[in-house]
Amino acid sequence: MLKLLALDRFTILLIVMVILASIVPVSGQVAEVFGVITTAAIAVLFFLHGAKLSREAVVQGIMHWQLHTLVFTFTFLLFPVLGLMAKPVLLPLLGQELYWGFLFMCFLPSTVQSSIAFTSVACGNVASAVCSASFSNIAGMFITPVLVSLFIFGQSQHDYDPTSSIIQITLLLLVPFILGQLLRPWVYPFLVKFPSLVKGFDQGTILMVVYGAFSGAVVAGLWNEVSGTTLLILTVACSVLLTIIMLLALYIPKWLGFKREDQIAIFFCGSKKTLASGVPMAQILFIGQPLGMIVLPIMIFHQIQLMVCGIIANYWSKQPEIESKE
Template sequence: MNMLKLLALDRFTLLLVAMVVLASFLPVSGSAAHFFNVITTIAIAILFFLHGAKLSREAIVQGIMHWKFHVLVFAFTFAVFPILGLLAKPVLLPMLGQELYWGFLFMCFLPSTVQSSIAFTSVAKGNVASAVCSASFSNIIGMFITPVLVSVFILGKSEHEFDPTSSIIQITLLLLLPFVLGQLFRPLVYPHMIKVPRLVKSFDQGSILMVVYGAFSSAVVAGLWNEVSWQTLLLLVLACSVFLTVIMLLAYYLPKVFGFNRKDQIAIFFCSSKKTLASGVPMAQILFIGQPLGMIVLPIMIFHQIQLMVCGIIANRWSKQNPDE
């Protein structure tokens, strides 16, 4: 029963699939799509305000001193992932096509997750303080690094002109500014948030579901499912699975080679092997204006679900081990 529970899709995964199905049959379009996008933008800004309010300043101070830990996680997130994604181009480009490969590469350029990295580290009895600091720092710095990487390796080589400075400003206003305001107002906001954890979680997930529905609606209107076959979709799932396996093997063995202790190894593993859907989809909306957005975000959606299921199983197993194992 426990194994079946671990392998089962969680509610959020099912809701993500439901949004894709809903957008496939009932896409929002025209003036309704414009209004929906405005509401979604406001929801995302509130979401990152809440993220800022959740983050403990004590955890930041405690975790930020562990600089070797953060350097390795940063290297995985913004060096190892992109390098492997670029090296895989001769295989992935003919297999997936240009737009899906762009989406796959965009996924490699994204920062790590925050909530799931911390949650899995906690379950597996790892260094939670460093995980909090590293995952949060990854998301903040990613708001600047991801647009630059996209500019150089994706849109810089396309026919469309792309200004990373403008995108960084938009991402800063939409994601970073609300996050900073959340930190500033944390003493006032956080006590109320902990009283309604289910409401906060529902808003968190609901915001992402709105973005996914809007993105796929635009893609369906533009003919997404005429361009992506079931065979291509299965190949994308296979590519994400193989890629995650390679990353996880590296994230498991390299911290041991560098002499990190058991708790640090666990935290590095979970922080280094994941990519964020929460920040990724809003960034894609800003960075890929005029591009096939549904195909761009499809790889990160699939990778996100695979990483959650695999990390859930691993975290549960490690939680039952002795610290010295």
Template sequence: MKRPRFLPDNMTLLLLGKKKEKRREVVLTASIFPCEGQVAIVFDRLTTAMIALLFFMHGAKLSRAAVIAGATHWRLHLTVLLFTFAFFPLLGVLLKPALLWLVSPELYLGILFLCVLPSTVQSSIAFTAVARGNVPAAVCSASASNLIGIFVTPLLVSLLLAASTAGHSSLEAILKIVYQLLLPFVAGQIARPWIGRWMDKHKDSLKMLDQSSILLVVYVAFSEAVVQGLWRQVPPVMLISLLGISAVMLAIIMSLTMFASRRLGFSKEDEITVVFCGSKKSLASGVPMAKVLFASHTVGMVLLPLMLFHQLQLMVCAVMAQRYAVRDEQS
């Protein structure tokens, strides 16, 4: 029996029922029981250590071959990187007049921050695989996006969001990126020959640690934001506007990646890779980067657009991956 056109598929239902609830529960917990005072100081120091561990794990998990491979398909990788770090930020800038009419200036800064983030790795590769796209190219493009993002995202933040990084000078922000993100990542790459096999063997347990790190940073960030009056500044109508903005931006960027792939003569498999790698933004990279780049009292507001966009992109890409996967049956 053919599935109704707009009925969510099983993958979408799993994403809605699992991943979304965990982050929603964290935001709800932070809203009701925010950490304050000395507890907040302890948690803040703990999140700094967890962020360093997170990027150490990213470095150790990423094979040396994935970092340097894929150069022969440079047109595809360049297309993905241009959409991630050029067209997406340009879209955020061009939409500024309309966005400021719908949301507050603080939330607009969060939208711009979302626009300059690298692509996701795991979900981009997973959706490409489900859609029967070019998986090796997706591995290379998504990995390159995150590696380059360590350098490019802070640079774009300094260019586009200079006014929002109050409390962090450009030099201070660069130093924070170096010792909190880059050095742990490099250390992970150096340690991979000795611990890579162990990490592959225990990847399920390490994935839980990876997700727990992100959830902890989200909790601390939203606790600070709640104490500063987040929900007084973001009424329900503005949340609905944010969701609508995320839907429009995702639709525009996915349409552009699809159109550009076909105009450039890519195969259907390569088109799938460009669409899924070039249109997605990483919560795993965005949360720790926001913690490093922004003043603590602004992090919760900055992360709110990213969290909404992240959930929406998972649901939409799950549906699209299934549509791509059955393309031969429908033709």
């Protein structure tokens, strides 16, 4: 049953972190120290991502600009448009903070590891998926703060400077990533010997951020403000959004004449949102805001997309001839 629902160890640990933060939240000076440690872990994580990413795969995949343009359109245009269109319905139902989190999720870049993994399982264009997902994350470090500035804080009374956030994100995420690329000849052989290091560090860092974020939210009264009905509405909203995007990502590449391998890469890269980059960005962009409520939508969307993409990738891997005949 766990396999069917894609409830892997990481998902279970995410739920455990939320429960732990609800029971034993970190606060005060301990929370400040924990935040410093978490920030350092995020920087190391993106250094490892930079060292792991193959330059050859990037060069091979970057030539397919039509595919990357379409994925970029899904990630930073269609998602935000749908999120903004949902405002009249979701804002009264979810409240301002949860709707901000839903909209912030729509502004995030695509995932890297899971997009590539699902594309590989489904026999898609892995090289282009590597390049497209990686480019999405790098571009998102600059595009996401601007979208937040225009459509979230731009419509509120908060004094928000996107330039400052872009600089902080660049220093925390992009600089370590570039440093990892530069030091790749020396670091990558070490990563080959310990292939689970990046994955373990990736998941561990997210768990730390989630625990810290929900601790602060619980101290501020998160569960007094978010009811079971609200969680259900948020889950339905995430499911509807994913369904619409996946249908568009399934049929638009076909209409545009992309090959089956490219259609698969577009589908998985264009329909997903990153939790790994999203939570660290939220820490920087929403200082002083209820961070637990901001990251709750992406946590729910993240699990739903893993479940659905896992089933679809497995189905396509067993029936590759169906898509090629259509």
